Amino acid sequence: xxxxxxxxxxxxxxxxxxxxxxxxxxxxxxxxxxxxxxxxxxxxxxxxxxxxxxxxxxxxxxxxxxxxxxxxxxxxxxxxxxxxxxxxxxxxxxxxxxxxxxxxxxxxxxxxxxxxxxxxxxxxxxxxxxxxxxxxxxxxxxxxxxxxxxxxxxxxxxxxxxxxxxxxxxxxxxxxxxxxxxxxxxxxxxxxxxxxxxxxxxxxxxxxxxxxxxxxxxxxxxxxxxxxxxxxxxxxxxxxxxxxxxxxxxxxxxxxxxxxxxxxxxxxxxxxxxxxxxxxxxxxxxxxxxxxxxxxxxxxxxxxxxxxxxxxxxxxxxxxxxxxxxxxxxxxxxxxxxxxxxxxxxxxxxxxxxxxxxxxxxxxxxxxxxxxxxxxxxxxxxxxxxxxxxxxxxxxxxxxxxxxxxxxxxxxxxxxxxxxxxx
Amino acid sequence: xxxxxxxxxxxxxxxxxxxxxxxxxxxxxxxxxxxxxxxxxxxxxxxxxxxxxxxxxxxxxxxxxxxxxxxxxxxxxxxxxxxxxxxxxxxxxxxxxxxxxxxxxxxxxxxxxxxxxxxxxxxxxxxxxxxxxxxxxxxxxxxxxxxxxxxxxxxxxxxxxxxxxxxxxxxxxxxxxxxxxxxxxxxxxxxxxxxxxxxxxxxxxxxxxxxxxxxxxxxxxxxxxxxxxxxxxxxxxxxxxxxxxxxxxxxxxxxxxxxxxxxxxxxxxxxxxxxxxxxxxxxxxxxxxxxxxxxxxxxxxxxxxxxxxxxxxxxxxxxxxxxxxxxxxxxxxxxxxxxxxxxxxxxxxxxxxxxxxxxxxxxxxxxxxxxxxxxxxxxxxxxxxxxxxxxxxxxxxxxxxxxxxxxxxxxxxxxxxxxxxxx
Numbered sequence: 001x002x003x004x005x006x007x008x009x010x011x012x013x014x015x016x017x018x019x020x021x022x023x024x025x026x027x028x029x030x031x032x033x034x035x036x037x038x039x040x041x042x043x044x045x046x047x048x049x050x051x052x053x054x055x056x057x058x059x060x061x062x063x064x065x066x067x068x069x070x071x072x073x074x075x076x077x078x079x080x081x082x083x084x085x086x087x088x089x090x091x092x093x094x095x096x097x098x099x100x101x102x103x104x105x106x107x108x109x110x111x112x113x114x115x116x117x118x119x120x121x122x123x124x125x126x127x128x129x130x131x132x133x134x135x136x137x138x139x140x141x142x143x144x145x146x147x148x149x150x151x152x153x154x155x156x157x158x159x160x161x162x163x164x165x166x167x168x169x170x171x172x173x174x175x176x177x178x179x180x181x182x183x184x185x186x187x188x189x190x191x192x193x194x195x196x197x198x199x200x201x202x203x204x205x206x207x208x209x210x211x212x213x214x215x216x217x218x219x220x221x222x223x224x225x226x227x228x229x230x231x232x233x234x235x236x237x238x239x240x241x242x243x244x245x246x247x248x249x250x251x252x253x254x255x256x257x258x259x260x261x262x263x264x265x266x267x268x269x270x271x272x273x274x275x276x277x278x279x280x281x282x283x284x285x286x287x288x289x290x291x292x293x294x295x296x297x298x299x300x301x302x303x304x305x306x307x308x309x310x311x312x313x314x315x316x317x318x319x320x321x322x323x324x325x326x327x328x329x330x331x332x333x334x335x336x337x338x339x340x341x342x343x344x345x346x347x348x349x350x351x352x353x354x355x356x357x358x359x360x361x362x363x364x365x366x367x368x369x370x371x372x373x374x375x376x377x378x379x380x381x382x383x384x385x386x387x388x389x390x391x392x393x394x395x396x397x398x399x400x401x402x403x404x405x406x407x408x409x410x411x412x413x414x415x416x417x418x419x420x421x422x423x
Numbered sequence: 424x425x426x427x428x429x430x431x432x433x434x435x436x437x438x439x440x441x442x443x444x445x446x447x448x449x450x451x452x453x454x455x456x457x458x459x460x461x462x463x464x465x466x467x468x469x470x471x472x473x474x475x476x477x478x479x480x481x482x483x484x485x486x487x488x489x490x491x492x493x494x495x496x497x498x499x500x501x502x503x504x505x506x507x508x509x510x511x512x513x514x515x516x517x518x519x520x521x522x523x524x525x526x527x528x529x530x531x532x533x534x535x536x537x538x539x540x541x542x543x544x545x546x547x548x549x550x551x552x553x554x555x556x557x558x559x560x561x562x563x564x565x566x567x568x569x570x571x572x573x574x575x576x577x578x579x580x581x582x583x584x585x586x587x588x589x590x591x592x593x594x595x596x597x598x599x600x601x602x603x604x605x606x607x608x609x610x611x612x613x614x615x616x617x618x619x620x621x622x623x624x625x626x627x628x629x630x631x632x633x634x635x636x637x638x639x640x641x642x643x644x645x646x647x648x649x650x651x652x653x654x655x656x657x658x659x660x661x662x663x664x665x666x667x668x669x670x671x672x673x674x675x676x677x678x679x680x681x682x683x684x685x686x687x688x689x690x691x692x693x694x695x696x697x698x699x700x701x702x703x704x705x706x707x708x709x710x711x712x713x714x715x716x717x718x719x720x721x722x723x724x725x726x727x728x729x730x731x732x733x734x735x736x737x738x739x740x741x742x743x744x745x746x747x748x749x750x751x752x753x754x755x756x757x758x759x760x761x762x763x764x765x766x767x768x769x770x771x772x773x774x775x776x777x778x779x780x781x782x783x784x785x786x787x788x789x790x791x792x793x794x795x796x797x798x799x800x801x802x803x804x805x806x807x808x809x810x811x812x813x814x815x816x817x818x819x820x821x822x823x824x825x826x827x828x829x830x831x832x833x834x835x836x837x838x839x840x841x842x843x844x845x846x
Binding site: 071072073074075076077079090091092093094095096097099113115120161165166168169352355356358359362363366373376377380381383384387388391392395 | 495496497500515519536543584588591785789796806811814815
């Protein structure tokens with residue numbers, strides 16, 4: 001690679017709102033999205049909520065001349081909704097399905113049936129290894145009383161760990177997607193602190209688009225205006241995040257978003273706004289050691305966010321165990337009830353009533369059994385993340401105790417070292 | 424690191440057969456296992472089927488002076504059964520739960536409830552990065568008519584991919600566990616060909632233990648003799664696999680197994696035999712390029728095993744879709760039946776019979792619904808692996824078409840290059 005190596009990457013990200021039969025003007029929007037992607041010829045287009053594989057196949061055919069490589073990440077019952085179109089050959093791909101993703105009995109929310117995941121693509125561009133990740137985390141339906149908070153924090157941690165462990169030999173890491181997290185939310189801070197990823201919106205000097213970079217805005221005719229009431233400018237939950245790892249420097253030259261209508265002023269492409277980033281990768285300037293105070297400040301932030309996440313998961317675990325215990329009691333009651341009804345039916349007294357009540361009783365029993373098993377699994381999943389956080393927290397504290405002269409790269413694994421290279 | 428660097432690693436692996444209430448003499452066996460591990464002081468002890476977390480906590484307390492670091496991998500409803508005890512500090516750990524792991528309605532087999540997984544530990548030993556993996560794949564209950572074959576192949580692929588993507592910066596990779604695969608089985612070949620891992624039993628010149636390295640032998644009093652009838656010496660399904668990645672060379676100096684009783688001649692520690700390996704890691708001799716014919720032979724083997732796995736998953740997908748379609752028909756029939764029964768009950772004719780039949784009809788409907796959703800998910804999971812295999816196969820074929828002069832490291836990703844360093 002030449003010393004004056006420089007690479008420009010144009011990235012597109014959009015949550016497409018492609019729910020068959022439910023999302024308005026889906027066919028037309030997918031068609032216009034295809035036209036726009038063909039016209040703009042991005043290096044990489046990462047899409048979420050492409051729930052119908054037919055939509056993906058349609059786009060694949062349409063985009064083939066401009067984006068010869070494409071992949072649809074299949075998972076869960078409905079699918080992850082994630083797909084990607086690339087101008088460059090995809091060297092490798094794989095995916096990780098999140099262990100926790102809502103509750104199957106919350107059918108009207110539907111997240112559990114989707115199998116939310118993170119997809120990974122490895123691309124080799126002019127000798128540079130790019131790991132591109134695309135993801136979509138569990139939706140937030142009620143910000144005041146968010147029953148999915150622990151799951152979303154666990155997903156953010158699994159995402160961070162997946163990136164951390166799979167990108168150790170990458171030169172550049174890119175993460176796009178709908179995180180369903182506001183910039184200051186716990187999950188977002190946890191992800192950024194543990195991976196060292198930087199936010200294109202906060203980093204770029206050339207931003208044009210919606211107020212405060214929001215990706216769901218009241219101007220968009222598909223957005224539920226009531227949900228956005230507490231946020232006059234809208235909310236920012238879709239991101240382009242990046243970092244350079246080994247001897248490279250990456251910056252965001254420009255970031256654009258749509259503003260409630262399609263890039264040509266027509267009806268919007270989705271209920272979310274599209275993100276269009278121009279990234280520039282260069283060889284990093286001669287490496288310098290980060291100042292001890294900087295390393296220490298980073299470590300303090302990491303410790304603080306890890307503690308916060310740990311406490312949140314503690315609450316989530318207690319709740320999961322409460323539900324499992326409650327379901328356990330219901331199972332016992334259900335067994336007693338069924339036994340009583342069998343006796344009554346056999347004895348001939350109130351026979352018809354007993355038979356009538358038998359169905360709901362057995363239903364109750366089976367339902368409680370399923371709820372018990374589900375929440376046992378939930379508690380196991382949360383305690384797994386809890387244990388990982390505890391371990392990382394312990395090591396971060398050890399590093400802090402060793403004082404500012406301790407080497408963060410040795411004590412906090414890879415990414416602290418990576419960050420120092422990016423300064 | 425000094426140029427004459429050399430590291431000796433003593434590894435212990437055992438499937439502990441620790442099913443609460445069901446496994447014979449569990450308490451006594453766990454106690455004796457603890458005594459043995461303390462006495463031998465291995466660098467790393469990797470255990471499977473420690474289903475009870477109490478057993479893990481007991482061992483943790485007992486082994487604390489000799490193995491200060493330990494971790495229990497939690498997943499699924501029951502747990503993964505995986506745990507690890509280490510003489511050296513564990514830098515990082517994480518896990519991946521397999522997407523496909525049997526069927527929930529096969530309650531008597533129970534694998535689905537376990538959440539079978541692969542656990543990863545990162546250790547730093549004298550400046551060397553060791554990625555140690557421990558796993559346990561789905562059991563094989565009927566070798567002649569194995570309904571779990573596609574799931575086990577998919578698990579082997581997920582395991583291989585997890586190792587491939589998370590070990591890119593490791594110096595040494597170690598995989599221990601109960602693969603529930605015979606050495607020539609498709610899953611085992613797929614795993615070895617895609618990761619480049621080598622089998623301690625086949626590599627070592629100093630083996631002492633059971634005939635043909637078997638890890639379930641007829642001499643073991645806990646083994647079901649009937650199941651082993653077709654295999655006079657027993658079966659080899661537990662493995663120590665390893666490879667060195669970057670500038671290192673690893674060899675197995677010695678491998679021992681128990682032979683149907685504990686290492687001191689008493690009743691066995693488990694129904695499986697323990698594996699004890701002494702590995703030696705050194706700086707690799709000056710690197711040489713592999714001969715083109717060697718690269719080509721490896722590529723042919725890889726292509727052949729990928730094609731075989733691809734065909735197996737194709738069959739599995741067809742079967743999953745058949746079951747989903749069948750469940751779909753049953754749902755339609757169930758709906759018709761429930762409607763008919765409601766009409767009969769309302770009409771007053773054969774009312775009691777109608778009410779009596781209502782329970783099994785609704786049960787049938789719900790059951791078929793669950794089966795439908797499960798097999799839809801199964802088909803999605805299998806098609807995800809199928810797509811990954813297809814992509815790798817395509818790239819391997821491209822490499823083959825380019826002829827022997829093509830650079831395997833560029834075309835087949837990391838591991839071909841790794842292998843060349845290990846020659």
